[in-house]
Amino acid sequence: MNIIFGPIHSRRFGKSLGVDLSPNRKQCNFDCLYCELDSVKTMNSYEDVVSVKQITFALKTALKEHSDIDFITLTANGEPTLYPHLSKLIDEINSFKGKTKTLILSNAANIDNPQVQDALLKIDEVKLSLDCATQKCLQKLDRSHQGIKVESIKAGMLEFKNRYNGPLIIEILIVKTLNDSKEEIAKLNEYLLKLQPTRIDISTIDRPPAYAVKPLSYEELHTISQLFDSSLPVYIASRKKVESKPSSYSDDEILQTLSKRPLSPDDITILFDKKSQKRLESLIEKSKINTIDTNGVSFYKKA
């Protein structure tokens, strides 16, 4: 039973240790078409439960070995908020984690549950998925367990956002023909303008999925990112399939592009050729472009 995995290094979270709350098998209330785990019947509560004691023992042992961990990431072979002792587990982790931060990655299906919200309030950073703004899309792409309603997820997220002081990141995984239509993105945009999360990460399929569904190219993700309101901090988090085709941008083109959509340094590396990157640097020096930070990811924006 592998409860702990990692450490994993990332620019965003530094060195993190993963904690799998469902280490023996997949237990999830979604059966996403893009899931990298094998498809299994959805459920609304764990059938196979590992004790808080077993998890904390494994985590303490790993932390002794890796004393320089920046983040403890709660996740699962499935959905971590289905773990029945989540609140107690977080209390335990908070009692010994010291300065190490906690993060949870959830599909948000339970975010309308007040007890789940109460548990998540005790975590330093929360990342929730929101692939769809409509019920039809949720059922088709995320293949949610019976009774899960996208409107309850959206209402629950708004409620949680009002209660939570930490960074709330929304992740949207985009799959060809399933949630990449202008209509679906417009509905997501409308909702996200109300939610005002700290950051919105958009990505696509990076690893072999359970079903035969297709990823988007970086260019397609970039086009989709431009459909969101320019005030929303949308970050293209998918990097695996990037085939870099940098182009030349004049000063005016740089300013015009950044007025429509703030771009991250990663986007700049992919989209701008070397000379255009120099032009960008000089525009920053002339204060025509500002840098904004959204919880560890910076963006360039027209001043």
Ligand code: SF4
């Ligand atoms: S929510 Fe995550 S674990 Fe569950 S089916 Fe979707 S991708 Fe897989």
